[in-house]
Amino acid sequence: MRRVQRDFWRCVERLRAKVGGGYKTVSVTNSAVIEAADVAVTAHNAEEEEIVYKLVAVKSAERQTVQGTNYRLCLQIVAEDAQFDTDYQYVRAVIFRSLEGDFDLKSWTDVKNCGK
Numbered sequence: 001m002r003r004v005q006r007d008f009w010r011c012v013e014r015l016r017a018k019v020g021g022g023y024k025t026v027s028v029t030n031s032a033v034i035e036a037a038d039v040a041v042t043a044h045n046a047e048e049e050e051i052v053y054k055l056v057a058v059k060s061a062e063r064q065t066v067q068g069t070n071y072r073l074c075l076q077i078v079a080e081d082a083q084f085d086t087d088y089q090y091v092r093a094v095i096f097r098s099l100e101g102d103f104d105l106k107s108w109t110d111v112k113n114c115g116k
Contacts, residue, residue, distance in 0.1 A: 023062035023072055033061040036071040036103060040093040043105040053077040056088060059114035068098045070106075074114035090114055 026033055041055045056076040064070040073093050090113055094106040 021064070023064045023070070026061045026063045026071075028058040028061050030061065032069075032097070033058055033063075033071060033073065036095040036097065037073055037075055037093070039103040040073065040075065040095050040105050040108065041077065043103075044091075044093075044108050052080045053089075054080055059090070068096055071095045071097065074111065076114070 037055055037058045041053055045052050054077065056078050058073055059076050060074040062072040064072070071094070073095070075091050075093055076088050077091060078088055090111045092107075092109045092111050092114075096104045096106050098104070
């Protein structure tokens with residue numbers, strides 16, 4: 001009976017992976033994550049009139065597979081005109097990448113830190 005249950009749950013996990021679902025942690029050095037982070041900062045800077053930011057680091061990254069991919073990233077940023085390079089700020093950004101490969105910044109929220 002236990003083997004049947006174990007096999008059942010393995011099948012469920014495989015189906016979830018194929019169908020999509022919740023966010024799953026992904027490496028902050030993943031090339032798609034870095035590209036999404038760059039797109040997020042560039043898109044935000046295009047909308048922002050007063051402050052231009054530059055990306056310092058991707059502190060955490062999660063990916064959700066839908067009809068495309070959502071990336072939920074915590075980014076360490078700094079204003080280009082900051083007096084010190086250590087005047088960091090943190091933002092949580094959600095970026096959607098379509099099946100065609102186009103990116104769209106869905107949200108940009110200031111956060112105190114990248115902890116959960």
